[in-house]
Amino acid sequence: MFQPSRFCRSLLTALLSLGLVNLSFASDTELKLIAPEFTGLITEAGDGPYQKIMQQVALRAGIKYQERVYPQKRAYMSFLKQQDSCIYSFTEPASERLGQQQIIVSAPLNTFSMYLFTAKDSAPIQQLTQVAPTANVLGVLGYDVWYQRAGLPQAGIQLAYTSSDEHAVGMVNLGRADMMVSFMPDMRKFADQVSYDAAYPLLISYDGITCHNTEANAALLKVISPVLGQMRRDGTLAQLLGESYLPWQHQAFKKWQQQYTAEMPESSELDSD
Secondary structure, three states, X not given: OOOHHHHHXXXXXXXXXXXXXXXXXXXXOEEEEEEEOOOOOOOOOOOOHHHHHHHHHHHHHOOEEEEEEEOHHHHHHHHHHOOOOEEEOOHHHHHHHHOHHHXXXXXXXXXXXXXXXXXXXXXXXXXXXXXXXXXXXXXXXXXXHHHHHOOOOOOOOOEXXXXXXXXXXXXXXXXXXXXXXXXXXXXXXXXXXXXXXXXXXXXXXXXXXXEEOOHHHHHHHHHXXXXXXXXXXXXXXXXXXXHHOOOOOHHHHHHHHHHOOOOOOOHHHHOOO
């Protein structure tokens, strides 16, 4: 059966790839974007890889946006309160908190996975059941919503909190903590200082631009998502992310895409690496 919406998206994708059309947003509407400080990805100075991606998106799509950088917990709480705003990531927690119909999300900027990290040259932890009840496990302030999604509290793991991944890595390698829980690609810069098993993530998800479901935000995401898809296909995302770029796991992406009603390219246009 002929599906006009799918045909139009496919035609637009083809034209984009050939450089025959330039997406631009004919409106003065400004995207209100909240930026949580993600290690190695979003910085207060505005020069993190995700921020560079958004700058390129704005340039290609002809949109305007205003970005405010906050510590993670404050960023998430600010997003929940500002009902016309958007935020990098936090799709699942926001959907659970506000209701899935209240949240829309762009095509992804990148994927991320959560792991347990132990001291360098020690045996990696693969499952939560391997964590002793008395283990001193460090988490980073602001990640609570992700720790809950990964099942740490349900497994009886009580976290001690620190201010940053860098501080947690130091504590683990000094023997002041048994392990820490954090993410890839955030931990790329510390990968040679810790042990983990890349084959056993506690959680896999994707970082898109998550927005409150308003008419203005929906119109903006309809422009942003095809541009992000084009940037992935032409290698721009990989270039801007550098070592933080991670291959997508196709099944995990399909599950994520099907769950959230995003205005994004079809999954066939965003095949895994």
